[in-house]
Amino acid sequence: TAGTLNLGLGVLAHLERLETQTNRSRKNLDPQTETAESALEAKIHKLRCLRDKLRAEVKERQARVKASTASVEPDQTLEVNEQEAVEGKQENMKAILQAYRFTGLSGKLTSRGVCVCISTAFEGNLLGSYFVDLVIQKPLRIHHHSIPVFIPLEEISAKYLQTNIQHFLFCLCEHLNAYAGRKYQADQLQSDFAGFLAGPLRRNSLCNLLSFTYKVEPHGQSFPFCARLLYKDLTTTLPTDVTITYQGTDALSTSWEEQRVCHENLFLTKPLHQVFTSFTRKGEKLDMSLVS
Amino acid sequence: MRTEDLTSTEKTEQSIKKVLQKHRLSGNCHMVTFQLEFQILEIQSKERLSSVITDLNIIMEPTEYSELSDFVSRAEDRRDLLMFFQSLHFFVEWCEYRQRTFEHFKEKYPEAVRLPEGAVSSCMAVRSPREPGFELIIVWRIQIDDGGKVLPKLDLLTKAPRRALQLDETRVLETAPRGFRALLGVLGIEAALESLVKSLGVGEDH
Numbered sequence: 001t002a003g004t005l006n007l008g009l010g011v012l013a014h015l016e017r018l019e020t021q022t023n024r025s026r027k028n029l030d031p032q033t034e035t036a037e038s039a040l041e042a043k044i045h046k047l048r049c050l051r052d053k054l055r056a057e058v059k060e061r062q063a064r065v066k067a068s069t070a071s072v073e074p075d076q077t078l079e080v081n082e083q084e085a086v087e088g089k090q091e092n093m094k095a096i097l098q099a100y101r102f103t104g105l106s107g108k109l110t111s112r113g114v115c116v117c118i119s120t121a122f123e124g125n126l127l128g129s130y131f132v133d134l135v136i137q138k139p140l141r142i143h144h145h146s147i148p149v150f151i152p153l154e155e156i157s158a159k160y161l162q163t164n165i166q167h168f169l170f171c172l173c174e175h176l177n178a179y180a181g182r183k184y185q186a187d188q189l190q191s192d193f194a195g196f197l198a199g200p201l202r203r204n205s206l207c208n209l210l211s212f213t214y215k216v217e218p219h220g221q222s223f224p225f226c227a228r229l230l231y232k233d234l235t236t237t238l239p240t241d242v243t244i245t246y247q248g249t250d251a252l253s254t255s256w257e258e259q260r261v262c263h264e265n266l267f268l269t270k271p272l273h274q275v276f277t278s279f280t281r282k283g284e285k286l287d288m289s290l291v292s
Numbered sequence: 293m294r295t296e297d298l299t300s301t302e303k304t305e306q307s308i309k310k311v312l313q314k315h316r317l318s319g320n321c322h323m324v325t326f327q328l329e330f331q332i333l334e335i336q337s338k339e340r341l342s343s344v345i346t347d348l349n350i351i352m353e354p355t356e357y358s359e360l361s362d363f364v365s366r367a368e369d370r371r372d373l374l375m376f377f378q379s380l381h382f383f384v385e386w387c388e389y390r391q392r393t394f395e396h397f398k399e400k401y402p403e404a405v406r407l408p409e410g411a412v413s414s415c416m417a418v419r420s421p422r423e424p425g426f427e428l429i430i431v432w433r434i435q436i437d438d439g440g441k442v443l444p445k446l447d448l449l450t451k452a453p454r455r456a457l458q459l460d461e462t463r464v465l466e467t468a469p470r471g472f473r474a475l476l477g478v479l480g481i482e483a484a485l486e487s488l489v490k491s492l493g494v495g496e497d498h
Contacts (some may be wrong), residue, residue: 125342
């Protein structure tokens with residue numbers, strides 16, 4: 001009992017000493033260091049919380065992965081892979097078929113023969129597509145098609161269909177692309193430059209004969225020029241004959257004549273809508289000069 | 293041909309819908325291998341749907357056909373995908389025809405005919421075995437014009453000893469190239485070449 005008492009006294013004395021030590025150190029504390037300390041304590045607390053959260057997340061994920069791999073049997077994974085491979089091949093085939101359309105000429109086999117698809121484009125603009133359904137027989141014949149009636153399909157077939165099918169297709173391709181290009185130019189003129197025209201653009205269905213009355217200055221009052229464009233070569237998108245007549249009220253001077261000749265040349269060498277774009281630009285330049 | 297449809301983005305703006313497609317395509321036309329990357333912008337408004345190729349990049353594997361590089365740049369500048377494919381097709385066809393023709397003559401007249409550039413030669417040299425100083429060189433170029441049309445262009449170069457040139461009073465050698473071009477128009481390529489080879493006395497026993 002004396003021993004325990006001594007131990008107890010000793011412990012008590014130790015505790016007393018610690019208490020006085022703490023009290024003393026508390027008194028020495030700077031208010032600044034106190035706040036710094038508490039700030040650090042708060043940070044430590046925050047980081048510990050984050051660490052615990054991340055640890056929990058890792059554990060959760062590991063558990064999930066284990067569960068999923070455990071549930072899938074080896075046979076099923078092989079089947080899934082095979083199916084994926086087949087689907088992949090199908091996707092690839094579809095992609096290849098689509099890619100062939102970009103070449104302008106593509107086709108697919110039918111029960112009777114082959115259906116050829118001709119895609120048209122002009123200056124990077126993708127335009128319509130047409131098809132020709134061929135029956136492989138002797139003689140080769142066209143079952144049905146979507147070629148417009150004004151394209152000389154009978155003529156081209158008569159020349160090449162039986163002897164050289166490739167040439168038949170390329171010739172048809174040429175005609176259709178040229179028609180699509182001419183139509184595109186006429187449509188562009190009609191929609192984007194209607195302000196330059198007096199009345200509608202007159203054209204035939206093949207778009208190889210165009211006639212319109214136009215002006216060059218966007219703010220001009222009268223329409224001094226009358227144009228007639230003829231595209232004799234059905235495989236081109238530029239006219240072969242251009243006739244511009246001056247029908248303004250001013251007396252025919254050299255400047256009008258110069259302009260007339262210049263226009264004839266422009267229409268022969270540049271696509272229709274580009275000619276009018278250049279008129280717009282010239283007009284803008286003119287405006288700028290007036291302002292300055 | 294192998295194709296990869298990369299991305300498709302959509303931006304809506306009032307009643308106009310725009311879709312940008314990116315495509316990568318690789319393939320070959322006989323021995324010519326190419327890879328294309330292009331973008332198509334589709335704009336759908338109330339009145340119309342337009343589809344425009346907005347960017348075209350063509351990478352060709354290096355070939356012996358130097359004529360192709362100009363053509364490829366032009367197709368890229370104009371974003372003319374169709375012209376690229378169609379002209380490439382005809383160009384390669386003509387190259388193969390040229391190769392077959394030259395090889396035929398080399399086989400038929402092995403002593404007289406020489407292909408200086410090997411199998412894909414753009415020229416054929418014909419020498420008379422009896423008079424080695426004389427040589428006719430047929431140059432056959434295949435050009436792609438501005439509109440994408442593929443045209444063969446044949447020319448004749450003559451080589452003769454100086455003494456022969458001095459004796460040539462009727463200027464046969466000088467006028468030979470022009471004569472050859474006329475001959476091509478009349479007989480066509482194969483027959484014209486055949487007649488040239490024969491004219492050097494090849495295959496004859498005097």
